[in-house]
Amino acid sequence: MTNELLSIKDLEVWYKTYRGYAKVVNGVNLTVNKGEKVGVVGESGCGKTTTMKSILRMNVQSAYVNSGEILYSGENILKMNEAKLQEIRRRDIAMISQEPSAALNPVFTIGEQIRDVIRYSDTKKKFTKEEMQSKAIDAIKSVMISDPERILASYPYQLSGGMKQRICIAMGLVVPRNVLIADEPGTALDVTIQDQIHRLLHNLVEEKDMSLIMITHSLGVARELVDRIHVMYAGDVVEVAKTDDLFKKPLHPYTIGLLDCVPKLSGGGISEGIYGYVPSYINPAPGCRFASRCPKATQICREQKPSMTSVDAEHSVACFNYQ
C-alpha cells in the first residue's frame, strides 16, 4: 500500500508483574492509511489501549515493548529520541482518552488549556493572544457547543461530562493533525451523548481528512464509524476486514461470537455469549489464545499459534478452522 501512514508491526508489549511477565500485547499488526478510519474492537483487557498507548509511548513504567516496531511515515516511533517524539506528539498524532473529566487540569480554564495545545503545536511560531483565542473559539464551535466565550472562561468542574468530552475532542482537533486516536471516547457518557460524540468525531475527521483510530468494545459503534475493523482478542489481532465484510461474513469464531452477542430486536432474544474468560497473560498456553473458549477448537489450536491468513485482499483471519 502506498499511502500507509502508520503501521504497527509484530508489536509485543509485556507488563512486569510480581508473578512474572504478563504478555498482554502478543504480536499485533495494524496499519492505518491516510484519511482512513480504523476500528479496534475487543473486550476489556484485551490490549487495545496498551497498543494505542504504545503508539505515543505513553505506557506506564511497568510496561515495556519486547519487540516490534511502530512506523509513522517510515520512522520507528519506538526508537525515536525524546525531541523527535515530542514533535510527533505536538503536531502529528493526537489522542483522546476515555476519561474526559480527568483529562482536564482542574485549576485552569478551558481556554488556557486549549491555548496551551495551540502554543505547543508550533513552538517556533509565536501566536498572538487574539489568534489563539479565535482558533480556540473555532474549535469549540466545531464541536457544537454554543457560547464558546463562556466555555473558554469556565473551569472544568463547571461543565458536564459530555461537554468535557467534546472539549477533549476539540483539543485533539484544534491543531490540524494526521492521526487521531480515540480511546473509547463515549465510555463515560450516557448513550444519547455517546451517539452525538461519535457522529461529531466521524464528521470532523472526514472534514479535516485525518486518519482515525477508534478503540471501542462495541461492534455497533465500530460499524457506524469506521472503514476497517481489527478484532482483537487477548493481545492478538484475530481478524481484519472491511466493516461491511466483517458483518456479512465473519470468519473467526471469536468475531462470530461477538456478533452473536449483539441483542437482536426480532427473534432469539439475548444470546448465550461466549463461554469462559480471557485467559491469564502470565504463562499463556502455547497455542491460539482463544482455544479454551472456542467452539471449533481442535488439537492443533492448542499447540500452535495460528498466523494471519489472507482470505481475500482486504480480509484476513488468524484461525486454523475458519471455514
Add this chain to the structure above:
Amino acid sequence: MENQGRIHKNTFMKESTRENMRMYWYKFSRNKLSVLGLLLVISSIVIAIFAPVIAPFPQHVEAFVDYNNASLAPSSTYWFGTDIFGRDILSRIIFAFRGALYMSIIVLAIAVPVGTLLGLIAGYFGGWFEVVIMRLTDIFLSIPAIILALSIASVLEPNLTSSMIAVTVMWWPWYTRMVAGMAKSYSKEYFIKNAELIGASKFHILFREILPNCISPILTKMALDVGWVMLIGATLSYCGLGEQPPTPAFGQMISDGSKYMPDLWWMTIYPAMAIAYIILGFNLLGDGISDMFNKGRQ
C-alpha cells in the same frame, strides 16, 4: 458558583479573576476566627514596619541604661514596665516584632521555593531523582529539628543570620516531602498525561500543570509556618543563639526576665504574650486560608 452568568464579558479574564477573589474573600470571612487571625497578622506587620514611630522610647532598643528607672512595674509612662537596665519593655517588644517577622519571611522565602522545586522534581521524574532527594529529606527530618538548628547555629557565629540559616536548613524538607507526595500522585493523573501527549515541555508540566494544583496546601502551610519559624527563632534566641543584645528578640527577653521571676514578672510575661499574639494570628490565618481553598473547590 453564584453569579455564573456574570463571569463572561468582553474582558472575561479579568472579570472572572475578580469574581473569584470575591468568592474567596466571602468564604474566608465567613469564619470570624480567620478574620481575627488576619487582623492580628496585619497589626503585627504594621507594628514591625512602623516600629520607630510607634515605640514610645525608640532609643531603648540600643545600648542604653537608666538605673533611675530600672525594674519599674507597668505604669502610665512605661506601659509594660522596665527591665533591670531601665529600658522600656513595650518599645523593645515592638522592635522585636521586626526581627521575628524578618526572620520568618527570609526563612520561608528560601525554604519554600527550594523545598517545592526539589519536591516537584522528585515527585514527577521519580527514579534516581526521587531516591536521592527523598532520602536526603528523610535524613534531615530524622534529626530532631531543634537540635539540628542549635548545632548549626552554634557552629556558626551566633547572630540573626546564622539562626536564619539554621532554621532554613531544617525547614525545606517539610515542603519537599509534601510537594513530592502531591506531585507523584498528580503525575499519574490523566491531565498530566494529556499535557505530555500534546508535547508540553517538562518545565510546563512541572510549573504550569502540577505546581498550580499544589499551591493551596503550600500557601496554607506557609501561613501556619510563619508562626512556627518565629517560635523556633525565639527558642534559638532563648538559648542565646539568635539576635545578640542589645538588639531585642523575644526569646532573649524572656530568658533575661526568667532570672527575675516572679518579682519582675513583666519582663517575661509581656514578651511571651507578644509571641503568643503573633503565632495565634498566623495559625488562625492559616486555618482560614485552608478552609477557603477547601470550600472554594466543589
